[in-house]
Amino acid sequence: MLARRSLARIATQPSPLGAAPKNARNMATLREIELRLKSVKNIEKITKSMKMIASTKLAKAQRAMQSGKQYGLANSEIFQHTPLETPAKRKLFIVVSSDKGLCGGIHSSVSKATRRAIADTEKPVDSDSPIMVIGDKSKVQLSRVLAKNLAMSFNQIGRDIPTFADAAGVADLIVKSDVKYDGISIVYNKFVSAVAYEPEIVEVVGENALKESAGFRAYEMEDDVTKDLAEFSLANAIYAALVEAHACEQSARRNAMDNASKNAKDMIDRLTMQYNRGRQAAITNELVDIITGASAL
Amino acid sequence: MSSATWRNFFTYNKYAQITARAVRQSLKESERVVAEKRGTTALKYQQWENGVGGPQVLLNSEEGKK
Numbered sequence: 001m002l003a004r005r006s007l008a009r010i011a012t013q014p015s016p017l018g019a020a021p022k023n024a025r026n027m028a029t030l031r032e033i034e035l036r037l038k039s040v041k042n043i044e045k046i047t048k049s050m051k052m053i054a055s056t057k058l059a060k061a062q063r064a065m066q067s068g069k070q071y072g073l074a075n076s077e078i079f080q081h082t083p084l085e086t087p088a089k090r091k092l093f094i095v096v097s098s099d100k101g102l103c104g105g106i107h108s109s110v111s112k113a114t115r116r117a118i119a120d121t122e123k124p125v126d127s128d129s130p131i132m133v134i135g136d137k138s139k140v141q142l143s144r145v146l147a148k149n150l151a152m153s154f155n156q157i158g159r160d161i162p163t164f165a166d167a168a169g170v171a172d173l174i175v176k177s178d179v180k181y182d183g184i185s186i187v188y189n190k191f192v193s194a195v196a197y198e199p200e201i202v203e204v205v206g207e208n209a210l211k212e213s214a215g216f217r218a219y220e221m222e223d224d225v226t227k228d229l230a231e232f233s234l235a236n237a238i239y240a241a242l243v244e245a246h247a248c249e250q251s252a253r254r255n256a257m258d259n260a261s262k263n264a265k266d267m268i269d270r271l272t273m274q275y276n277r278g279r280q281a282a283i284t285n286e287l288v289d290i291i292t293g294a295s296a297l
Numbered sequence: 298m299s300s301a302t303w304r305n306f307f308t309y310n311k312y313a314q315i316t317a318r319a320v321r322q323s324l325k326e327s328e329r330v331v332a333e334k335r336g337t338t339a340l341k342y343q344q345w346e347n348g349v350g351g352p353q354v355l356l357n358s359e360e361g362k363k
Contacts, residue, residue, distance in 0.1 A: 147348030228309035
């Protein structure tokens with residue numbers, strides 16, 4: 001009994017921090033909603049501007065891709081006439097991606113395609129086939145799964161339209177390195193349309209295979225010239241893959257930022273409704289208090 | 298020059314890039330500026346051993362220190 005009375009006394013005494021304002025919980029929620037609304041609006045501005053930038057870059061990248069594809073077509077002409085007698089067992093995989101993120105599933109699609117190709121049972125390749133990665137994002141993804149196969153990695157490509165100098169540098173380093181392979185597979189994203197892309201693998205015939213092929217033997221090509229051709233066609237193929245992957249990345253980034261802006265807009269609408277409803281509820285409560293207070297006088 | 302000795306020192310791609318750079322530098326000023334953009338590369342590479350990456354090296358570090 002004494003305990004109950006002392007509890008009641010404590011409950012009626014004002015708390016040392018002072019009385020909380022009447023609509024404390026509502027206002028705190030309102031403040032939170034307001035802050036969230038502001039931050040989502042800022043995010044929407046950023047994603048919208050990123051989408052604009054990606055659209056303009058996409059136009060330029062697509063033009064570069066059209067002209068860059070000719071290099072790849074020239075290659076495939078040669079390789080069509082020099083078919084491989086025996087399928088290559090030890091393939092060098094060149095994975096083409098880039099350093100920047102916020103572009104949807106570009107990097108993971110290429111990494112997954114590489115993993116599928118290495119684990120493929122229909123056309124088996126050596127499980128310790130070397131992999132060379134262009135681009136930091138795929139490098140991180142592949143180093144988690146296939147770290148033992150990684151031979152070399154390249155970055156700082158893809159900030160702007162890739163140049164043939166980039167491709168020639170990569171090809172030069174590949175040829176100079178003492179990595180052994182029978183054939184080369186370049187894994188990149190093919191540009192299907194402005195909203196779609198899919199991973200593709202393009203084969204590049206190595207120098208030895210070219211020498212062995214029937215067409216080259218019939219023409220009695222000199223070894224020096226064949227070596228030059230193999231190196232140059234590798235640079236061609238890498239260049240074609242680089243420009244196409246760059247165009248895919250810009251289109252994927254534009255689509256991703258477009259989706260993000262739409263989602264942000266939906267969130268803004270929802271939060272604005274919530275905020276207005278909360279604000280009106282607070283006003284109504286205050287009115288009720290005032291009116292009951294006035295009616296009591 | 299019937300016997301080219303450059304093959305002992307670098308690959309065909311390096312040879313092509315050197316000749317391309319010579320051509321670009323010989324162009325008229327306005328054309329040269331446009332062509333230089335086509336020849337820029339900031340490539341960096343790193344060797345990997347047993348799942349561990351080595352240091353990242355700038356490809357043009359020797360030429361860049363002109």
